[in-house]
Amino acid sequence: MDIVQSVITISAVLGALAIILGFLLIKLFQHATYLFYFPSLVLFGSGIVFILSTMALEGIEILGAGLGGWGIAALFASLLSFFVTTVTDVYARA
Numbered sequence: 822m823d824i825v826q827s828v829i830t831i832s833a834v835l836g837a838l839a840i841i842l843g844f845l846l847i848k849l850f851q852h853a854t855y856l857f858y859f860p861s862l863v864l865f866g867s868g869i870v871f872i873l874s875t876m877a878l879e880g881i882e883i884l885g886a887g888l889g890g891w892g893i894a895a896l897f898a899s900l901l902s903f904f905v906t907t908v909t910d911v912y913a914r915a
Contacts (some may be wrong), residue, residue: 828890831890832895835894835895836898836901839906840901841907843857843860844906846859847913851913858903860902861905864896871889871892872888
């Protein structure tokens with residue numbers, strides 16, 4: 822249960838940071854097209870890299886979660902921040 826709690830906490834923190842950064846980018850660059858989604862894209866790419874590096878580098882733990890846990894947390898945070906940023910962008914442009 823300790824690993825699950827670490828992954829959920831890491832995902833919540835990464836997601837909150839990506840959502841806040843997305844909100845700031847929406848407010849600063851209202852006429853840009855895809856700039857708001859870069860924080861989610863970075864989280865998605867890093868999640869894929871973490872999951873793929875788990876196969877080569879086993880046994881590495883950071884803050885109670887292995888590299889696979891960090892990958893899952895980053896992918897989940899990317900999903901949530903992408904959804905929230907998309908909905909916010911749609912309402913900002915309406």
